[in-house]
Amino acid sequence: MAINYYPRCPEPELTYGLPAHTDPNALTILLQQPNVAGLQVLKDGKWIAVEPRPNAFVINIGDQLQALSNARYKSVWHRAVVNSDTERMSVASFLCPCNTAIISPPEKLVTEGSPAVYRSYTYDEYYKKFWSRNLDDEHCLELFKGEKSHSGGVSAPCKSST
Numbered sequence: 001m002a003i004n005y006y007p008r009c010p011e012p013e014l015t016y017g018l019p020a021h022t023d024p025n026a027l028t029i030l031l032q033q034p035n036v037a038g039l040q041v042l043k044d045g046k047w048i049a050v051e052p053r054p055n056a057f058v059i060n061i062g063d064q065l066q067a068l069s070n071a072r073y074k075s076v077w078h079r080a081v082v083n084s085d086t087e088r089m090s091v092a093s094f095l096c097p098c099n100t101a102i103i104s105p106p107e108k109l110v111t112e113g114s115p116a117v118y119r120s121y122t123y124d125e126y127y128k129k130f131w132s133r134n135l136d137d138e139h140c141l142e143l144f145k146g147e148k149s150h151s152g153g154v155s156a157p158c159k160s161s162t
């Protein structure tokens with residue numbers, strides 16, 4: 001979970017609260033502060049403001065759902081802008097595979113007409129690669145395009161953590 005705090009900024013056009021990124025995890029459940037806008041998503045090449053709605057969460061598909069769905073679901077590009085007149089907070093809960101999970105789409109989603117888009121990898125490998133680059137570089141999944149080396153979804157046993 002991340003609790004994001006964006007202070008007021010006298011010149012909001014000069015910076016971002018969070019630069020453009022996709023989320024490296026599987027799914028994000030985001031709570032926005034009521035009445036303070038800041039989240040934007042990229043749709044058809046344009047940044048669209050996602051106005052906070054009372055009693056609603058924003059659900060973002062992350063990179064792992066894109067990979068597990070063999071790129072049928074898209075991990076959304078998003079960013080947070082800051083405001084000159086008010087601070088803002090958001091609370092993001094990240095659903096993540098365990099580090100040893102092998103990420104690879106189920107066989108049914110890999111066909112002749114729709115070959116595997118990404119090679120399989122462990123979440124640990126992905127997560128390290130993700131944070132070794134700038135957030136707003138090219139989509140991190142682009143670095144995992146290629147031959148399939150495992151099959152069958154999230155398959156590695158996960159150690160329970162305390």
Ligand SMILES: O=C(O)CCC(=O)C(=O)O
Nearest residue numbers: 002004038039080090092
């Ligand atoms: O503050 C927001 O609305 C976005 C937060 C976010 O994208 C993140 O924590 O990954």
Ligand SMILES: [Fe+2]
Nearest residue numbers: 021022023078
């Ligand atoms: Fe995010």
